[in-house]
Amino acid sequence: MIVNLPVHDTTTQESPRSLLDRRISSGERWIFSAGFNVASGMRDTSRIDTEMADIARLSDAGARVAVLSHQGRHKDGSAQHLGEVAAYLSRHLGRNVVYVSENTTDSAVEHSHALAPGEVALFGNTRHHPGEEANDPVLAARFALLGDAVAIGGFSKAHREHASNAALLKYLPGWAAHSLLLEVERLSPWSGADPAVPSLAVLGGVKPEKTLIGLRSFSRAYDVVVPAGAVLNHVLNTLGHEVGDSELGEKPEHCAKATDEILNSAAARIHVPSQLVIARRSEGSFVDPREIHVNDGVPPGFTIVDFRLEPWLLELMREFRSNGCRAVLAGTPSLYLQGFRHASTQLLDWASAPGVEAILLGGDTVSELPFDGPTSTGGGSALCYLGEGDLPVLRALRENATMSWTEN
Known part of the structure; x- marks a missing residue:
């Protein structure tokens, strides 16, 4: 039986103050909290490009703009300098950054x-400080000295309470960047629980957030969850099935513990093939493919590359499609680019059918799978918002709007 949860009505929540509604005066000192977490080499600049218009609006109005962003992680030494990002901003904003x-x-x-007035400066990587990811208020107070007001962008980190977005809002009046609100608006039709509309979520890929955020959230908010990739491997492991050398991603012990807790409390129906x-x-490819029953266990040296959809799921998918439903595909269901396409093709064909309002989520998913419908490159933030109907940074912005501020 499908369990529907009470609807998480995001329409009752007051929207954060929008930067578009704030009149900008020449000479004002602004911090722009961005999410320029792009890989070295700048091959994918979409996270920068989406925030360009907000920065340009501040600069064009004569604001003095101090941009803060992160890249990489402090704990593993991958936090890099942002000089190439500043050069990219200079070229595309048409002004020296x-x-x-x-x-x-x-x-x-x-x-x-x-x-x-009108000048923009990109300051050092916030993740050079260990307190950034710890939401350190002392660090946030130092960041706050760079401006007198803050615009919060960086949808990719909106699910994280960090010093440069959440804690910073304790010290300065803040507004939501238009890029942040646009992404929220794009995702809203798929967010939270809605008992009136059947829902199905596919969670694949190898990132731990698919398990720690996605599986936890969607198992509470959606009717059916189809685990794939590392999420499926953790589910099978938890249920006592051998998974051989199948990918478990980062934080395997953390994900395993979370999976056990989630399966014991899930309201959704979880598909186990x-x-x-x-x-x-x-040598970078896969050989000797074979089909096995899950109870036989995956032998050492082998990895799960695809799976068959259970008859009950196929029947339910037909019912959902006939009645109208919503669906999220977050992660490639099978190793599609390597030629293992059974689960991916069935789910994609269904998601593309009339009656199914579907969205593909995540950069790899969007780039790997052929799909003409709505997409979002949002990662953990999108998973969090879709499953819970809210984000820590949105809550911080709403709280910020209720505080008394004396602007300089």
């Missing part, structure tokens, strides 16, 4: 004061 490698020193603060397609890795 100075790169200031520091962001909390007296020199950095002096530089922010020295900006002329009885028939698996397995193969051996060989």
